[in-house]
Amino acid sequence: MSDVEREVLLPAAPDEVWESLTDPERLSEWFGAEVTGRVEPGEVVTFTHPDGTQRRAIVEIAEPEQRLVFRYLPFETTPDERTRRRESSRVAIHIEPFDAQTVIRITETRVGSAGTPRPQIGFHARARA
Amino acid sequence: MNRRDPEYVFDALGDATRRRVVVQLGSLGSATPTQLAQYLPITRQAISKHLDLLADAGLVSFERHGRETIYRLAPQRFTDAVGWIAQVGAEWDSRLAALRRQLKKR
Secondary structure, three states, X not given: OOEEEEEEEEOOOHHHHHHHHHOHHHHHHHHOOEEEOOOXXXXXXXXXXXXXXXXXXXXXXXEOOOEEEEEEEEEEEOXXXXXXXXXXXXXXXXXXXXXXXXXXXXEEEEEOOOOOOOOOOOHHHHHHO | OOOOOHXXXXXXXXXXXXXXXXXXXXXXXXXXXXXXXXXXOOOHHHHHXXXXXXXXXXXXXXXXXXXXXXEEEOHHHHHHHHHHHHHHHHHHHHHHHHHHHHHHHO
């Protein structure tokens, strides 16, 4: 299928990894874009790329130290404030402890215009809280 | 599933026989089902069905010449699907390397 999948072992405990995934300042350091917004279910996060292009994503699931899922909205804003269509995709990040370290598995899947599953905004996060 | 979706491309290529049809068509440049049948261990009818599905996914184009239909690969479609995977994959590789550096510093 048209997925990109990566699985890596990271040299930190899951709580540290979760911070890097959800704290906008830390996220901005490694994501390749400046990240603003709150990484919480139902919130919209903005990624500003070095060339000034902005993409937005809605956070669908955020289960601390376990799972983060967000979906890019199907457009981007150029530096001159124009909005153009851009294919949507969904990013799912699974986190698992491994000794004192963490394994994360990232899957990015293109989201087609048809047959797209309905997002489960915040349900799991709230059910656990 | 929408046939413009890249997903459709991967589904169409998910069958081993269909991939052989694609490879053979690629090496011939253009061919009719009858010509392809000379190189593949399946019937002309079966090849026609595979080609119909590949045409549906936009992976091959065809032209009718009288009673013959001549098929060709449509390379743009392959590039679109494979290009996305290559680009997004490379983005994640560099992000994950940066994330690892960040965590090591702490």
